[in-house]
Amino acid sequence: MLWFGSLLALLLVVVLIIGAMFGAERISLTELSVQQQAILFDIRLPRVFLAAFVGASLAAAGAGLQALLRNPLAEPYLLGVSNGAALGMMLAFVLFENVEFLRPVMAFIGAVVATIVVYQMAKSRTGMTVERLVLSGVIVTTFLSSVIVLFTSLLDAAKLRSFTFWLLGDLSQTTRSGVYLCLVAAVVGIIVLGSQARALNLMMIGERDALDFGVEVGRVRLLVFGASALLVGASVAASGSVGYVGLVVPHIVRLASGSDNRSVIPFSALAGASFVILADLIARVAIAPRELPVGAITALIGAPVFIFLLRRN
Amino acid sequence: MLEAQRISILFGQRTVLNEASFGLETGEIIALLGPNGAGKTTLIRALNRTLPVAHGEIRLDGKRLAELSRREIAKRIAVVAQENETKFPVTVLEFVLSGRFVHGGAFGWESESDIEIARRSLCDCDLSEFADRFMNELSGGERQRVVLARALATGANILLLDEPTANLDLAHQALMFRLVRERCREKGASAIVITHDLNLAAEFADRVLLLSGGRVLTAGPPAEVLTVENISSVFAVDVLLDENPVTGNVRVTGLF
Numbered sequence: 275m276l277w278f279g280s281l282l283a284l285l286l287v288v289v290l291i292i293g294a295m296f297g298a299e300r301i302s303l304t305e306l307s308v309q310q311q312a313i314l315f316d317i318r319l320p321r322v323f324l325a326a327f328v329g330a331s332l333a334a335a336g337a338g339l340q341a342l343l344r345n346p347l348a349e350p351y352l353l354g355v356s357n358g359a360a361l362g363m364m365l366a367f368v369l370f371e372n373v374e375f376l377r378p379v380m381a382f383i384g385a386v387v388a389t390i391v392v393y394q395m396a397k398s399r400t401g402m403t404v405e406r407l408v409l410s411g412v413i414v415t416t417f418l419s420s421v422i423v424l425f426t427s428l429l430d431a432a433k434l435r436s437f438t439f440w441l442l443g444d445l446s447q448t449t450r451s452g453v454y455l456c457l458v459a460a461v462v463g464i465i466v467l468g469s470q471a472r473a474l475n476l477m478m479i480g481e482r483d484a485l486d487f488g489v490e491v492g493r494v495r496l497l498v499f500g501a502s503a504l505l506v507g508a509s510v511a512a513s514g515s516v517g518y519v520g521l522v523v524p525h526i527v528r529l530a531s532g533s534d535n536r537s538v539i540p541f542s543a544l545a546g547a548s549f550v551i552l553a554d555l556i557a558r559v560a561i562a563p564r565e566l567p568v569g570a571i572t573a574l575i576g577a578p579v580f581i582f583l584l585r586r587n
Numbered sequence: 588m589l590e591a592q593r594i595s596i597l598f599g600q601r602t603v604l605n606e607a608s609f610g611l612e613t614g615e616i617i618a619l620l621g622p623n624g625a626g627k628t629t630l631i632r633a634l635n636r637t638l639p640v641a642h643g644e645i646r647l648d649g650k651r652l653a654e655l656s657r658r659e660i661a662k663r664i665a666v667v668a669q670e671n672e673t674k675f676p677v678t679v680l681e682f683v684l685s686g687r688f689v690h691g692g693a694f695g696w697e698s699e700s701d702i703e704i705a706r707r708s709l710c711d712c713d714l715s716e717f718a719d720r721f722m723n724e725l726s727g728g729e730r731q732r733v734v735l736a737r738a739l740a741t742g743a744n745i746l747l748l749d750e751p752t753a754n755l756d757l758a759h760q761a762l763m764f765r766l767v768r769e770r771c772r773e774k775g776a777s778a779i780v781i782t783h784d785l786n787l788a789a790e791f792a793d794r795v796l797l798l799s800g801g802r803v804l805t806a807g808p809p810a811e812v813l814t815v816e817n818i819s820s821v822f823a824v825d826v827l828l829d830e831n832p833v834t835g836n837v838r839v840t841g842l843f
Contacts, residue, residue, distance in 0.1 A: 340675075341675075344673065344674060344675075345674065346674055346675065404674070472688060472691065473688070475677075475681070475685055475688075476685050476688055478673060478675050478677070479673050479677060479682065479685060480673065482637065482668060483668070483685070485637045485657065486635060486637060486661065486665075486666040486668065487661050487665075487666075487685060487686055487688050487689065487737075487741070488657050488658045488660070488661025488662065488688050488689035489657065489688065490656070490657050490658075491657075528675070528676070532676070532678070532681070533675040533676050533677050533681070534681060536696065
């Protein structure tokens with residue numbers, strides 16, 4: 275397993291360098307003009323690091339939720355957790371426009387509420403089937419989307435365009451505070467998820483098994499839901515709803531390293547960081563100098579993987 | 588070791604278990620018999636507190652079960668439940684190691700001794716070559732043996748087994764009971780086994796608990812409990828009783 279972790283770490287370093295070098299303006303890292311320095315340090319690096327933190331957060335949250343819900347199709351975006359955060363963010367934006375710190379707080383609250391609602395809807399007396407969970411996610415997602423659309427009608431044209439881009443997942447409006455926020459959330463969230471990894475190995479087999487073999491199921495559920503909401507809330511506040519990262523990345527990691535969450539969670543974080551940096555690179559250069567939202571790229575890759583997984587189930 | 592005092596369990600308004608009392612002694616194997624829906628699985632689930640008890644009390648080595656943490660309970664009581672399918676590719680060894688959960692720290696990886704214990708219990712259950720296979724590739728009977736191997740790997744000294752032989756061939760039924768009996772005789776463990784095979788119960792159990800409609804109808808040595816009257820009233824079927832010519836234990840034949 276060590277070789278796989280080292281490989282992913284190496285990949286991340288390479289991808290970070292490539293992400294910093296390429297874009298609308300190509301930057302050679304050895305000779306920098308003053309203008310290029312400004313591009314690199316003020317725009318490109320913060321953006322690449324934000325992509326890394328968002329990718330790590332979403333992939334780790336996906337891996338954690340999948341084990342907790344015993345469902346390889348669980349994903350923050352598909353469960354409506356991302357949209358919950360987006361609505362929270364939007365409410366903060368509309369109701370308290372000048373209080374910037376409220377946005378991530380409201381995004382977190384939105385993520386928590388959406389998580390609880392989906393979980394309660396999917397739960398039935400006979401347990402929770404894959405289909406029930408996916409359907410509940412679809413319902414919550416579409417409901418929240420329509421509420422968000424209603425709110426966008428309150429925005430003026432200029433705000434509307436940036437908001438629509440943000441909703442699709444967009445890293446072009448990276449701010450330093452967003453980068454720091456995501457760094458802190460990623461570190462805290464991933465450590466909490468990692469601390470529950472061994473319990474999640476039992477939860478993944480079955481909730482009954484977990485209870486029988488000494489897992490405090492309620493506490494694990496609370497910690498994993500809380501950590502995922504933190505990871506997703508911070509990511510959405512900084513970059514909108516980047517979808518499918520939490521689905522694609524843990525799936526590929528499991529193929530390579532097996533299902534033990536003590537490796538799946540950290541490896542997903544590493545691989546997720548690389549994945550979003552690369553997706554954002556494509557978003558920046560595909561139709562340069564114009565940009566695509568990064569969420570469109572991740573969805574283009576992720577939707578076929580989702581269909582593949584659903585068929586195999 | 589384990590003592591239930593007049594415990595009742597409710598599902599909503601319905602009483603599933605009604606004032607059941609019994610004790611499990613060190614080294615003892617109790618067979619839990621009764622028709623479908625008699626409350627057997629419910630009783631077993633209450634005994635490791637995965638179902639709440641509405642009235643009455645369960646004591647584990649004199650301590651109230653309600654006051655122990657899940658970890659403390661799992662260290663003492665291991666369960667072989669009816670099987671459970673996972674959507675993720677988990678290997679047999681990983682599955683058995685999950686039984687060592689309570690012996691590690693939160694971040695903890697398994698120690699060498701955990702892995703050795705898991706391998707030994709796989710070997711005991713005739714599963715040595717299966718360690719690296721995936722659980723969802725195994726047959727029902729093989730999976731059931733893995734589930735037993737996990738329970739044995741916990742090192743717990745009370746085993747609760749819910750129809751452990753349902754999918755097993757004759758040889759592996761014998762293996763399963765030999766393993767459980769060894770644990771009880773040699774290591775001071777004890778076991779409660781749910782089964783529908785009255786003859787198996789007569790052969791291996793020290794005591795039989797006959798459950799019907801959520802009540803403990805009668806309890807005692809197999810020869811005392813397995814009478815024509817008890818069996819035909821609980822299972823509503825005529826039976827013939829005689830003696831097993833080899834072991835001398837009571838033998839039940841259903842007359843259909």
